[in-house]
Each structure stands twice: as C-alpha cells, then as structure tokens.
Amino acid sequence: MSHQEPKIPFSSELKELAGHLREVHRQAEALGLFVEDRLLLHCAGCGLREDVRFDGRLVTSLQGVADARDSGLRFEPSAGGFVCPLCHATLSVRDEGEDN
Numbered sequence: 001m002s003h004q005e006p007k008i009p010f011s012s013e014l015k016e017l018a019g020h021l022r023e024v025h026r027q028a029e030a031l032g033l034f035v036e037d038r039l040l041l042h043c044a045g046c047g048l049r050e051d052v053r054f055d056g057r058l059v060t061s062l063q064g065v066a067d068a069r070d071s072g073l074r075f076e077p078s079a080g081g082f083v084c085p086l087c088h089a090t091l092s093v094r095d096e097g098e099d100n
C-alpha cells in the first residue's frame with residue numbers, strides 16, 4: 001500500500017500552533033509539571049499517592065504522613081496502567097481517583 005501525505009484540512013497557522021503546544025507540553029514535562037490527562041494515582045497497597053503542588057509540580061507522598069514532602073518516587077507507566085515504585089502493585093488508571 002502506498003503511503004501518501006494525508007490532506008489536512010487545517011490552516012498552516014493551526015499546524016504551527018499545534019507544534020508550539022507540543023513543545024510547551026514537552027518543556028512542562030521536563031520541568032516535572034503534571035501535564036497528563038489522567039487522574040492522580042493512589043496506591044491502595046502502601047498508601048503512596050500523587051499530588052500536585054501549587055506550582056504545578058507532581059509529587060508523591062505516603063498517605064497519613066504529616067510531613068508530606070515529595071518522596072521522589074514516581075509511578076511507572078506499564079501496559080496495564082502504572083506500577084507503584086514502593087510496593088510494585090499494578091494500578092489501573094480507571095480504578096483510581098474515586099476517593100478524591
């Protein structure tokens with residue numbers, strides 16, 4: 001099957017804007033900002049949970065810990081959702097966020 005460049009019904013300005021948005025998204029990710037289109041994760045196994053600070057940075061801390069500094073741990077994306085970096089439980093994104 002030959003692959004032809006698809007006809008895009010958008011103006012070149014719109015394509016340029018989309019390119020800028022992708023770059024801003026990439027830069028925000030590089031800065032540790034939460035830019036994902038999903039709910040924040042909470043591991044029922046160990047209590048590790050994600051939070052977003054006032055400045056937009058994604059952090060994790062253990063539920064119930066008064067000193068909720070960033071643990072530095074991050075949930076790892078996997079085929080079924082995410083893997084907890086602490087107890088290695090697999091979290092399905094769809095199951096999360098109901099208690100928030």
Ligand SMILES: [Zn+2]
Pocket residue numbers: 043044045046047048084085086087088089
């Ligand atoms: Zn866990």
